[in-house]
Amino acid sequence: MNPRLTRQELLRRGAAGTALLAFPSLLAACGGGGDGESTGELKDVLEFENWPYYMDTKGKTHPTLDQFKAETGITVNYYEGIDGNDTYFAKIQGPLSQGNGIGRDIIVATDNSQFPGLYISEEYVQKLDKSLIPNMDNLIDAQQSPVFDPNRDYSLPWLTGMDGIAWNEELTGGPVTSITQLFTDPKLKGKVTILEEMSDTVGLVLLDNGDDPTNVTDEAFDRAISTIEAAQESGQILKPTSQNYAPALLRGDFAASIAWSGDVAQLALENPKLKWAIPDKGGIIWTDNMLIPLGGSVPTASTLMNFYYDPKISAQVALGTSYGSSVKGVKEAALAIDPDAASNELVFPTDEMLAQLYPNDPAMVSNADYITTWQAVLGR
Amino acid sequence: MGSFFHRHPKLTPYLLLAPGIAWLAVFFLIPLGFLGYQSLQSGSYGNFEFTWEFSNFTDAFSDYREQLFRSFLYAAVATTAALLLSYPLVYWIAFKAGPWRNLFLLFIVAPFFVTYLVRTLAWLSVLNDQGPVIGFLRDVHLLGADEGLLYSTFAVISGITYNFFPFMALPLYVSLEQIDPRLLEAAKDLYASSTQAFLRVTLPLSAPGIVAGTLLTFIPAAGDFINAEFLGTENQQMIGNVIQGKFLESLDYPTAASLSFILMALILVALLVYARVVGTEKLTG
Numbered sequence: 001m002n003p004r005l006t007r008q009e010l011l012r013r014g015a016a017g018t019a020l021l022a023f024p025s026l027l028a029a030c031g032g033g034g035d036g037e038s039t040g041e042l043k044d045v046l047e048f049e050n051w052p053y054y055m056d057t058k059g060k061t062h063p064t065l066d067q068f069k070a071e072t073g074i075t076v077n078y079y080e081g082i083d084g085n086d087t088y089f090a091k092i093q094g095p096l097s098q099g100n101g102i103g104r105d106i107i108v109a110t111d112n113s114q115f116p117g118l119y120i121s122e123e124y125v126q127k128l129d130k131s132l133i134p135n136m137d138n139l140i141d142a143q144q145s146p147v148f149d150p151n152r153d154y155s156l157p158w159l160t161g162m163d164g165i166a167w168n169e170e171l172t173g174g175p176v177t178s179i180t181q182l183f184t185d186p187k188l189k190g191k192v193t194i195l196e197e198m199s200d201t202v203g204l205v206l207l208d209n210g211d212d213p214t215n216v217t218d219e220a221f222d223r224a225i226s227t228i229e230a231a232q233e234s235g236q237i238l239k240p241t242s243q244n245y246a247p248a249l250l251r252g253d254f255a256a257s258i259a260w261s262g263d264v265a266q267l268a269l270e271n272p273k274l275k276w277a278i279p280d281k282g283g284i285i286w287t288d289n290m291l292i293p294l295g296g297s298v299p300t301a302s303t304l305m306n307f308y309y310d311p312k313i314s315a316q317v318a319l320g321t322s323y324g325s326s327v328k329g330v331k332e333a334a335l336a337i338d339p340d341a342a343s344n345e346l347v348f349p350t351d352e353m354l355a356q357l358y359p360n361d362p363a364m365v366s367n368a369d370y371i372t373t374w375q376a377v378l379g380r
Numbered sequence: 381m382g383s384f385f386h387r388h389p390k391l392t393p394y395l396l397l398a399p400g401i402a403w404l405a406v407f408f409l410i411p412l413g414f415l416g417y418q419s420l421q422s423g424s425y426g427n428f429e430f431t432w433e434f435s436n437f438t439d440a441f442s443d444y445r446e447q448l449f450r451s452f453l454y455a456a457v458a459t460t461a462a463l464l465l466s467y468p469l470v471y472w473i474a475f476k477a478g479p480w481r482n483l484f485l486l487f488i489v490a491p492f493f494v495t496y497l498v499r500t501l502a503w504l505s506v507l508n509d510q511g512p513v514i515g516f517l518r519d520v521h522l523l524g525a526d527e528g529l530l531y532s533t534f535a536v537i538s539g540i541t542y543n544f545f546p547f548m549a550l551p552l553y554v555s556l557e558q559i560d561p562r563l564l565e566a567a568k569d570l571y572a573s574s575t576q577a578f579l580r581v582t583l584p585l586s587a588p589g590i591v592a593g594t595l596l597t598f599i600p601a602a603g604d605f606i607n608a609e610f611l612g613t614e615n616q617q618m619i620g621n622v623i624q625g626k627f628l629e630s631l632d633y634p635t636a637a638s639l640s641f642i643l644m645a646l647i648l649v650a651l652l653v654y655a656r657v658v659g660t661e662k663l664t665g
Contacts, residue, residue, distance in 0.1 A: 090628040122426055190526070196629075232614060239531055239613035253508050253530075368424055371630050379614030380447065380625040 042299045045075045047104045049088075051288070052080040052243060053263045054108075054159060056320025064316050068307050074300060079104075083243045084197060085113035092293065096124040101295015106304065108158050112199035112286040112359065114366035116155060117148035125291040127153050132302035135309030138328045143287065147362050155289040156305050157326035159262070159317065162346070162357060163200040163284040166259035168252055170273040176256045178280045179208035183231035191255035193248070194228065196240045198374040199360040201228065201258050203284035207358065213284060216364040221373075228377055240378050249274065261346045265322030276346075278356050285357040287326065315341075322346040419637035428633065436638040444622050444639060448646065451618040454533075454608075455601035458540040459548070462597050463590065465541070466549040471582075474556040488549050496543060500606050503539050504530065507611070536616045539607035544600060548593035555589025556582070591658055599647055619643055 055062045055078060065076045082088045089109075092102045109115040119125045130136060139152065149155045167176040171191065176182050182192055194201045202224045206213040209227060211220035231237045238254050245257050250267050264276035292301045308314055311329035318325040319334055324347055331348055334341035342348055349357065364370060385392050422433040441448070473484045491499055506513055507530040517523040529535055559582060567577040605620030619639060626636030 084629070086629040086631070090631060093631075118425070251508065252510060253504075368630075372632070375625050375630050377614070378625065379617035380622040 040299065041297060042074075042303065043105075043297045044073065045077060046106070046297070046300045046304055047077050047079070048106045048304070049079045049081055049104045050106075050108050050158070051082045053246065053260075053266050054080070054288075054321055054323070056317045063320075064308070064313050067313065068304060071307065072303060074303065076304070082108060085110050085115045087242075089115050089118065093122075093124070096294055097122070099294060102293055103295070104293055105296035105301045106290050107293050108288045108290055110197075110199075110286050110288050111146055111148065112203070112284065112365055113197070116146075116289050116291065117362075117366065119291055119293075120149060120154050123294075125154050125293055126296065126298050128156065128292065128305065129298050129302040132299055133306040133309065135306045135327075138309050138311060140326050140328055143326045146287075146289075149289075155291050156309070158288040158290050158308075159321060160285065160287040160324035160326060162261040162278060162349070163195075163204055163258060163286070164261060164276055164278045165204075165256060166249060166264040166274060166276045167256035168249065168254075168271070168273050169275055171252060171255035175275065175277065177277065179204050182256055182258075182279075183227065183236055184234075188236065188256055190235050190238055192231070192237050193239055193241045193245050193254050193257040194237055195245070195258045195260075196242045196378060198371065199286070199365045200260075200284060201240075202364070202370075202374070203358070203360050204258060204279060207282040207284075208279065210281070212361075213358045213364075214361050216361045221364065221370055225373060225377060232377070262321045262323035265344075265346050278353060282356045282358060285359055312336075318347045319344065324349070415637045415640060418633050419641055421634045421637075425631040425633075433634060436634045437642065440635050440638045441642055444619060447617055447619045447622050448642070450616070451602050451604075451620065451643075452646070452650070454537050454540060454618060455598050455604075458537050458544065458601050459594055459598045461537070461541045462545050462548040463552075463594065466545060466552055466593070467590075470549050470553040470556055474553055474559075475561070485550075485553065488546050491542075492546055496606060499543060500539055500610050503535065503542070503611055507535055530611065531613050533612070533616055535611040536607050536618075539611045540601050540604055543604075543607065544597040547596040547600070551592035551596060552586065552589040555586045555592075559585045587658070591654075594654075595651070598650075602647055602650075603643060 056064050062078060065078060069075055088107070092104075092107070095102050109119060133156075136152070136156070139156065143157050144152065146152075146155075165176050165179070165182055169175075172188065176185070176188070182188065202221070203213045205224040205227050206216065206220055209220070209223050211217075211223065228237070241248065241257070245259065246263050246267060248254060249257060249259070249264075250271055259276060261276055264274055268274045268276075290301075290305060292298055308317065309327050311325075311327050311333040314325040314327040315330045315333035315337060317323075318330055319337065319341055322344060331342065334347070345353060385395075417430060418428075419436055420430060420433050421428045422431045422436075423429045469488075473481055477484050494502075505511055507528070508514070509528050509530070514523065514528055517529075518525060518527075523529070563581050563585075564577050567581050572580065603620050605618055605624050608616045608618045608621050609624075623636050623639050623643070626632045626639065
C-alpha cells in the first residue's frame with residue numbers, strides 16, 4: 001500500500017478519536033472557517049504566497065514547480081501577492097490572531113523586518129516537520145541560527161538579495177555609484193525613488209553617512225533621516241515606492257532608484273539599459289524566509305521545502321531570479337546547468353562584493369519609534 | 381401577513397425599517413463600537429490594552445493636522461471642480477439631448493464599469509512623462525522639457541475629481557430633469573433674460589441636486605487615499621493614507637482608530653455648517 005495513504009488514514013483516524021474525546025475543541029474547530037481543517041495531512045494542492053520576481057519562470061510556467069508536481073503529485077498554486085512585509089502581515093494577522101488559517105501553506109517574510117520574529121512570537125506559524133526535510137543538511141552555516149529562529153524550527157531561507165542602486169542608463173547617461181550622487185546629482189533631480197521599506201533605504205543611507213547599519217545608534221538613525229528629508233525637500237526624490245517601483249522603472253517613469261538586486265536583473269532582460277550596483281560605501285544584504293502559517297499543511301509545506309533544498313532545484317531558482325540561494329552545493333549545480341553561471345554576481349557575489357555587504361541591525365528594524373519616524377518620512 | 385398589518389397598523393413602519401436597521405447595526409454600529417474601543421487602547425501590536433487612552437485623540441490630531449487639512453482642501457477643490465464641470469454637461473443632457481439622453485448618461489456612468497483602482501492606475505499611463513498628454517503639452521510649450529504632471533497636487537486633485545464625477549453628475553441630472561420647461565417659458569413671457577431665467581428659476585430648482593451631489597462627492601473624497609497613493613508623493617498624503625499606514629504598515633491600531641473618529645467628526649461638523657449655510661430644506665430636497 002502507498003505509504004502516503006497509510007499516513008493519511010492514520011492521521012484521519014487519530015483526529016476522529018481525539019475529536020470524540022475533546023468535544024469543546026471540536027466546536028472550536030467548527031468555528032475555524034474554511035481553512036481550519038487538519039494541518040497534519042499531506043495535501044494534493046499547496047498554496048504558496050511569495051513576492052513578485054521570486055520564482056524561476058518560463059513563459060507562463062514555473063519549471064521547478066512543474067518538476068515538484070511531477071515528482072510528488074502535489075500541485076502548487078503560486079501567488080505573488082506580497083507587496084511589503086508590513087502590509088502583508090497586516091492583511092493576514094486578523095484570522096491568524098483568532099487562530100484561523102489564511103488559505104496558505106507557505107508564506108515568506110524578510111529577515112530585515114520585524115515580521116519573521118513577530119510571526120513566531122505571536123504563534124502565527126507552525127513548526128517545520130524536519131523529519132520530512134532531510135535536505136535541511138544543505139542549509140549553509142551562515143543561515144543556521146538567525147536571531148528570530150535560532151534553531152530553524154519554524155523557518156527556512158527562500159532567497160537572498162541585496163539593496164543597491166538601479167538606474168536607467170538612457171535617462172542618466174552614466175552610472176550612479178553612490179547614495180550621495182543619487183541624492184544630490186542635479187541630472188537626477190526629481191527622477192529618483194526610494195523604497196518604502198525602512199531597512200532598505202535607511203540601511204543604504206547609514207552606510208553612505210559612514211555609520212554602521214549593523215549596530216544603529218539614535219544619532220546615526222537621525223542623521224540618516226535628515227539626509228533623506230534633505231533630498232526630499234530639494235525635490236531630488238520623486239517619491240517613495242513599494243514593490244511597484246519595478247514596472248515604473250521599466251517604463252522610464254524615473255531614472256534611478258534604491259532597488260532590489262534580482263528584480264533589476266530580471267527587468268534588464270526586458271530593458272538592457274537598466275543597471276544595478278552596490279553603492280560605493282556598501283550595500284545591505286537580506287534573506288527571505290519561508291514560514292508555515294496556522295492552518296497550513298505542515299507535511300505538504302515541509303515536502304516542498306525539502307524539494308527546494310536540493311541544490312539542483314535551488315540552482316534553477318537562483319539562476320532564474322538572479323537572487324542568491326542558502327543551499328550548499330548550488331554553485332556546482334548551477335555550473336552544471338550553465339557553464340557561465342558563476343559570472344552572475346547577483347547569485348554568486350564575489351568576495352569583494354561580500355566584503356561590501358552588511359545585514360540590518362535587528363534592533364533597528366523592530367524599533368517602534370524608528371518606525372513612526374519613518375512613516376512621517378513617507379508623509380503619513 | 382396582510383391581516384397582521386391591518387390589525388397592527390402602527391407596527392408597519394417599524395417592521396419595514398427593521399431589515400435596514402439590522403443591516404446598519406451589524407455592519408456599521410458594531411464595527412464602530414469596536415473602533416471606539418480600539419481608539420482608547422495603548423501598547424503595541426500583540427499587547428494592546430484598554431486604558432481609556434484619550435491622549436490618542438489629541439496626539440493624533442496634533443501630529444496629523446497637516447494631512448487632515450489637506451484632505452479637506454483637496455476634497456473641497458475636487459467637489460467644486462466636479463460641480464463646475466458637470467453642471468453644463470448634465471444641463472445639456474437634461475434639456476437638449478432629447479432622445480439621446482440615456483446614451484449620454486451611460487457615458488457618464490461608463491467609467492464605473494471599471495474598478496476604482498484600475499481607473500486611477502489608468503491616470504498613471506495618461507499623465508506619465510512618456511504619455512501623450514505630457515508630449516503634447518511639452519510640444520506646445522505649456523510644460524518645460526523637464527516638467528511633468530504626475531506625482532503632484534494637480535494629479536491627485538484631478539484624480540479625485542474624475543473618480544467622484546458621476547456622484548456629482550447623477551443627482552444634478554435628476555433635479556434638472558424634473559424642472560418643468562413651462563416654468564422657463566413663463567419666465568421668458570415675463571420678460572426674463574436667459575441669464576435671469578437660469579439664475580432665478582433653473583438654479584434654485586436644481587439646488588437639491590447640487591446639495592446632494594456635493595455631499596456624495598465631498599464625503600468620500602475627504603477620506604480617499606487611492607489617488608494620493610498612486611498619483612501623489614509624500615507631500616500629497618491625505619488623512620486616508622495616514623490611517624491606512626497606521627493600520628497596515630506601522631500596526632498602530634489605536635492611533636488609526638482615533639484618526640478615523642476625528643475624520644468622521646470633522647466631516648459631520650462640515651456637514652452641519654453646510655446645512656446651516658444652504659438651509660436644511662435643501663438637504664431634504
